Amino acid sequence: MSEANITAELRNEFGKGASRRIRRDGKIPAVIYGHGEDPIHVTLPGHQTTMALRHMGTNAVLELAIDGKSQLALTKAIQVDPLKRLIEHIDFVAVRKGEKVHVDVPVHTTGDAAKETLVVLENATVQVEAEATHIPEGIEVDIEGAEAGTQILAGALTLPKGVSLLSDPELLVVHVTAAQTAAQAEAELAEAEAEAGIEHDAPQAEAEEAAAEE
Template identity: 65%
Template sequence: MSSEKITAEVRAEFGKGAARRIRRDNKIPAVLYGHGNEPVHLTLPGHSTMMALKHGGTNSVLELDVDGNLQLALAREVQVDPIRRVIEHIDFVAVRSGEKVTVDVPLATVGNAVPDSFVVLENNTIQVEAEATHIPELIEIDIAGKRVGTQIHASDLKLPKGTTLVADADLLIVNITGQITAEELEAELEEAEAEAGIEREPSDEEKEEAAAAEESGDTASE
């Protein structure tokens, strides 16, 4: 993962009012933590920062130019407005080239399991340790031809060179089961409701079937 250079401005104004003014100027408020130093409050250019984070993906590492001093920074938390989808604030952690960091890396399956199987990705990310400038953007899990009953745990993942597992080795990542039929799903739902003490109102179809059965029994007894 390569780092992109962003020119940052040190800011002395804090609080919600200052943050709103920064955003009105199409800029992003941010804070840089780490290495035992006091937090540094920054203002970043909106468009170039957004594009750098988009290009770098999760766990983006940027090279911040702060008053002429270059600092590698790992994006730890990116707050995004849920409606407008614009970045509202970024928390960075200062890192050094070659320094190991612990991060959560996204997971994705590739390939197709056997027909009539159901693939469940139990965990979307995995916690690993990697060099700050070589954090994998994505770890792929090959499920091509995998059979029903296959389970893939954290220890089974093929990690990139230089990346080590931090998560529990027994953590279930992928579970491949047989596809469940509508009848089986209905039976499981009824069983769960019975265990929870929930009495379900019969459907119109069930009422009609019950009425037909009762009528049939009355006819047979005559």
């Protein structure tokens, strides 16, 4: 995974008021934890940081220039405004080149399963160990032609070189099932409604009730 070079400013103002002022200036407040050191509070350029994170995706590693020194920072948590969709705060973990980190990596399916099947991604991520600067953006699972009943476990995933699986090898990742027919769907709905105590009047009863009201 590539790194983005971003100049960060140290900050000594904290609290909601300070964060609001930072965001009004088009910047993003952030904090860097790790290696047994005190947290480092910084301010990042809003547009450059947002574009870097969008481009790099999950587990982005940014190379931050802080007070003349370079610091690699692994993205761990991003707080986003639910309405404006702007980044409000970022938590990073300090890392070093060559250092191994534990991260959750998304799983993606490729190809098309057999006809009349349904592909269920039972677990959208798996945990792996990888070098901080070589974290895979995702792990692909080929399901081309997979028949109903196919189950792909975490231990069967093909991982990039240098990446080790930490999740349980028996963890179910992808399950290919037979597609549900319309009749089966109606039967399940009727069963669920019966359990919930929902009753439907027969068409004739509805008509008689309507006539009586007239």
